[in-house]
Amino acid sequence: MFSKKVLASLANSSVIRQMFEVGVRMRAEFGAEFVFDFSLGNPDPEPPQQTLDVLKRLINSDVRGLHSYMSNAGHQSVREAIAASLNTSGANITYKNVVMTVGAGGALNVIFKALLNPGEEVVALIPYFMEYKTYSANFDAKLITVNSLMDTFLPDMAALEKAITPNTKAVIITSPNNPTGAIYPESTLMELESLLQRKGKEYGTVIYVISDEPYREIVYDGATVPQVLSIIQNSIVAYSFSKSLSLAGERIGYVAASSSIEDVNTLMDALIYANRSLGFVNAPSLFQLAIAESLNITVDTNIYRERRDLLYDHLIGLGFECVKPQGAFYLFPKCPMPDDQAFNEAALKRNIIIVPGSGFGCPGYFRLAYCVGLDVIQRSLPAFTLLAQDIGLK
């Protein structure tokens, strides 16, 4: 009666969102302080004070038209501020290369719609954010997945090369990575660029890199994130302020395309058309204006570092194996039991809500989002200790 495609998808809907809904139910049953919900990347810290102050100033001002339509691409002044900000790290773009979007989810759909023809392929690196598959399906494209190097979670270039075909339209990367926290160094991006240029010449195609960067500023221990736009010729960035400014519910982000893409002006027209025709129309106006004055700041990453260290050290102490994340706010430890689902259930018995690795195309691991309150992590530690005992770890 309804869309067959949607009905078929309902059965295997987002594992992350399923676990989030489990959390909602468990909090109602056991009380919020007895549930340790690590399912969703929903930042616990409030937005930075500077961003809140800008919002207050805008709302308390008598400037007219704050809430009106603007061009579908967004406020030009905001696009200019973003271009200038990206140029400080080498991007070499103008406001015309920027389209404001409804978060990174909106940005990725806009990019996919602008780029993809039915049957074309997007390559993602395992583990990957499962929505990439959903978004590809929106445009009848295929998501092809390929293993990473599992000791570092960096791309396996040989495996990636094998996955690239004449139908490959794009490779999607996420650095800092969700769920692993890995950061791709400049050398990796240069290898990727070299590979894609070579394969593009071989097949007579252009292979784009879609760089999903919501965690760009969430990094630790002095790590730096190289500027994809300045390294990869055919790169398109999907950015969100959900994490850097703790504005996940407000749906504000952008697409920025490298000025070295052939026919980039046509691509920008296609992106703006996609933004309009998918029904986004434009990114929310007030938050466009607010983020434009917050481009030089982020939430205090020490908040997340402290939580990472507390949880990571405790888990390692219990015998879990985990690559220490350099960025983002997730741990992606190895699953200590052969059966993912059995481990998931064991964790739930201790009121610990995880997301199984299968939710990222990577069984044998699990994800913990440590962007929750410090108190949640503190209270969860004894539960993890009991869980380790339950499953006979060590």
Next chain:
Amino acid sequence: MFSKKVLASLANSSVIRQMFEVGVRMRAEFGAEFVFDFSLGNPDPEPPQQTLDVLKRLINSDVRGLHSYMSNAGHQSVREAIAASLNTSGANITYKNVVMTVGAGGALNVIFKALLNPGEEVVALIPYFMEYKTYSANFDAKLITVNSLMDTFLPDMAALEKAITPNTKAVIITSPNNPTGAIYPESTLMELESLLQRKGKEYGTVIYVISDEPYREIVYDGATVPQVLSIIQNSIVAYSFSKSLSLAGERIGYVAASSSIEDVNTLMDALIYANRSLGFVNAPSLFQLAIAESLNITVDTNIYRERRDLLYDHLIGLGFECVKPQGAFYLFPKCPMPDDQAFNEAALKRNIIIVPGSGFGCPGYFRLAYCVGLDVIQRSLPAFTLLAQDIGLK
């Protein structure tokens, strides 16, 4: 190189948005006060003071999590408030029948994705908002258009009946109408319900009514808008606060589905899935909370009535023919020249920006959005007088 479907669409992109961009260029060339831009339904009045006060209170409060993710369907408290508000006019729904969306553009895409299979048909009544065609194409469905009664702009039931086939999945209606301002009376909705039930039985199908209602509260002269949800069994409402609260740029709206739809719970799951998978994720959080406390108010419709009367009376005095709108904020006069495009150019010579009727599938008419400043309308009157002389009207 990019999406062929999108590239093909770029050529005949939204006429409304094209004329809006013409206006931007003309304002830069001639100065804003010498351009009379009636192209876009972008409300001139600021949001009601009550809504602005709620926004201020929320932003100035220290409530945590205002900007966080919530369930993809939206804040439950907001959905409850909307259901209660719709029930006062007879809807009989709960919060489970409501999904918060990124405006009506988001709502319509979510509805179309949840309902439509490739090749299925959506019937729209001429003149219609051209984005319905774009949105149908997103899901490989066909938009079938059928003439209205051109003296009243009400549905031509005989013509509509002929347009309904076994492939008809939905009829989309807009009352108060964009671009005509017509309001469908209860008797029309009852006839429509009777027709669709009869044809549905004949074909063994369910034919939904998608009711696009962004202008529901913008009505004049004591007109009332009947509650579609309480009259039509298989009705799904797309609503936006863009016009009623002058929040067009903030992208806040909802879908509400009749509780008498068979398998309505599955439909709601499909709508929520569509909201997530199209990349909206959720409607902007702060504005969800703000509109929930503004459900009993709208912008002062006297603002629009005054502008309608001033422009309408002047045009009638000049010899234009126009059905007087009962709602929304558009005039849709007959084009006084046989060639739409020639009239468009004649208007542009007087710095008047209209949207040709072809932008609504209805050549031989043109649309004026009178949601502009009163001063713009006042200054435009001499220009309309000169235009009437230029084309030898009367």
